[in-house]
Amino acid sequence: MSSLPILIVGSMAFDDLELPTGSFKDVVGGSATYGAYAATSFAPVRLVAVVGDDFPAAELSSLGARGADAAGVERAKGKTFRWAGRYSQNLSSRETLDTQLNVFADFSPKIPAEFQDSPLVLLGNIHPALQVRVLDQVSRPKLVVADTMNFWIEGEPAALAAMMKRVDLLVINEEEVRQLSGEHNIARAAAGVLKMGPKQLIVKRGEYGALLFDASGAFFAPAYPLEDVVDPTGAGDSFAGGLLGYLAEKGDVSPLALRKAIMVASACASFCVEAVGPARLAGLRRDEIATRLDAFRKLQDFGGGPLPLR
Amino acid sequence: MSSLPILIVGSMAFDDLELPTGSFKDVVGGSATYGAYAATSFAPVRLVAVVGDDFPAAELSSLGARGADAAGVERAKGKTFRWAGRYSQNLSSRETLDTQLNVFADFSPKIPAEFQDSPLVLLGNIHPALQVRVLDQVSRPKLVVADTMNFWIEGEPAALAAMMKRVDLLVINEEEVRQLSGEHNIARAAAGVLKMGPKQLIVKRGEYGALLFDASGAFFAPAYPLEDVVDPTGAGDSFAGGLLGYLAEKGDVSPLALRKAIMVASACASFCVEAVGPARLAGLRRDEIATRLDAFRKLQDFGGGPLPLR
Numbered sequence: 001m002s003s004l005p006i007l008i009v010g011s012m013a014f015d016d017l018e019l020p021t022g023s024f025k026d027v028v029g030g031s032a033t034y035g036a037y038a039a040t041s042f043a044p045v046r047l048v049a050v051v052g053d054d055f056p057a058a059e060l061s062s063l064g065a066r067g068a069d070a071a072g073v074e075r076a077k078g079k080t081f082r083w084a085g086r087y088s089q090n091l092s093s094r095e096t097l098d099t100q101l102n103v104f105a106d107f108s109p110k111i112p113a114e115f116q117d118s119p120l121v122l123l124g125n126i127h128p129a130l131q132v133r134v135l136d137q138v139s140r141p142k143l144v145v146a147d148t149m150n151f152w153i154e155g156e157p158a159a160l161a162a163m164m165k166r167v168d169l170l171v172i173n174e175e176e177v178r179q180l181s182g183e184h185n186i187a188r189a190a191a192g193v194l195k196m197g198p199k200q201l202i203v204k205r206g207e208y209g210a211l212l213f214d215a216s217g218a219f220f221a222p223a224y225p226l227e228d229v230v231d232p233t234g235a236g237d238s239f240a241g242g243l244l245g246y247l248a249e250k251g252d253v254s255p256l257a258l259r260k261a262i263m264v265a266s267a268c269a270s271f272c273v274e275a276v277g278p279a280r281l282a283g284l285r286r287d288e289i290a291t292r293l294d295a296f297r298k299l300q301d302f303g304g305g306p307l308p309l310r
Numbered sequence: 311m312s313s314l315p316i317l318i319v320g321s322m323a324f325d326d327l328e329l330p331t332g333s334f335k336d337v338v339g340g341s342a343t344y345g346a347y348a349a350t351s352f353a354p355v356r357l358v359a360v361v362g363d364d365f366p367a368a369e370l371s372s373l374g375a376r377g378a379d380a381a382g383v384e385r386a387k388g389k390t391f392r393w394a395g396r397y398s399q400n401l402s403s404r405e406t407l408d409t410q411l412n413v414f415a416d417f418s419p420k421i422p423a424e425f426q427d428s429p430l431v432l433l434g435n436i437h438p439a440l441q442v443r444v445l446d447q448v449s450r451p452k453l454v455v456a457d458t459m460n461f462w463i464e465g466e467p468a469a470l471a472a473m474m475k476r477v478d479l480l481v482i483n484e485e486e487v488r489q490l491s492g493e494h495n496i497a498r499a500a501a502g503v504l505k506m507g508p509k510q511l512i513v514k515r516g517e518y519g520a521l522l523f524d525a526s527g528a529f530f531a532p533a534y535p536l537e538d539v540v541d542p543t544g545a546g547d548s549f550a551g552g553l554l555g556y557l558a559e560k561g562d563v564s565p566l567a568l569r570k571a572i573m574v575a576s577a578c579a580s581f582c583v584e585a586v587g588p589a590r591l592a593g594l595r596r597d598e599i600a601t602r603l604d605a606f607r608k609l610q611d612f613g614g615g616p617l618p619l620r
Contacts, residue, residue, distance in 0.1 A: 205518065225496050259612035298528075300529070302573060309599060
């Protein structure tokens, strides 16, 4: 059985990163880039984004070699979207130093005809009205997954509300879940968000792992306690890409498949942070992911068998 | 096979708690109290602590009825140790409003002769020099578990270093691990603490669960995402009590038993926070713990069988 194709719509960017290990300029980034690098370990990707005339063709070739079809990547006149950020010494927080939208300012995703039947759709973090516009151009996907951020939660509540009614699975971080729901307690906050439209919610908690809430209840996946975290940029996007990748490979979006996919997604995110930018993901091999999944299982292995008190 | 007895040495106290749900005065608390209530679901407890003449006999009777032998609880002239604290609206932080050591100021644990053969020892959070004094009075326990806090890490580094060389398992919270090691990254911080003496380290992360580091690697137990958290006081102590309780019941301190025990410990902590003070633990039934362990397993259940990529 061959993997289902995944439509990924999001940003492609240059990032200037100030990390504890040094300053790095012009690092290729963006939600679609990280998502596509992670997803292509499992399934073909159909990429929709916009880049400027300064974006390296080699990067699109590298993505293409992994199975990402860049037919939907528009090359516009002008400069590629650029983000600059500084991480704290312990990588637990970051501040945005500069954002230059450039060609991204006028981005309106156009889904090529041959991408419109995509069974799985990943809406990276862009304006929620644009996320809806993507959904207007595709026919009955099996699963629509979306990310968003505090900027849209604060500034575009109506567009966000409309978007949420049309997605199956929302994948956002813990602070965003709290902000969106107005609740601090994470179980209550999740219940609040699920009333807004999505049937499933994944709460990303960085080094504390991820929680899924759906009709089957809650599910928890840990983050691997890595000794060498270099660059957290793109970890959330590679989580989403790995998640969709696994579901696409299995052709299964059931609650149980989703639980397995979260383990795979956590593994992808754990590789992402090992190098600056998407470098680690760009060369990631299947056997490396399988080995890390073994480590994840060991992290939760209490010997199986009956429960301690049964 | 009957459960092994557990020696628990720590504080017994009155707590004045300012919680989002109201103010509660004279709540019975202390590390030994919470630890004993949790451990007695599994094994007989031998309690060593000090209380003043204001401490209710009914509380010692209640502990006794659950199987805690209070022969080592000294009743001194004067008032019981008292702590007052205020929790933030979302329960994520707390501040100490007042500490009155009272009879605890002159506490020097005396282990009754009939307690000196205790195979399992839990050293609650007291001065590290007193923790060492306890170990000087017991003969070759199978397992010594200790807690400590930032106050001793800052103020008593030499006594703490001596204590750590004599314990098997240190159970402390994430900030304490970072403070003790001088490392933020939790895997590096844990490796640093393990060089100080303990053979095993459990890092308590509150609502993010707990991590074990030992010679077998890392193990992770989630915290259950509860909708109704009332009072976090004593959660860490009931975690430790449940942990020792399970090991005592099984008579097994192997790495695998320890991993199962952490799941049980997390379940005990999840009950502790459901009510003000130790009220929920004081009436806790075995079948309730077993049911919560089922929920924990479901929280981590991705269908078993082969790993996703195998």
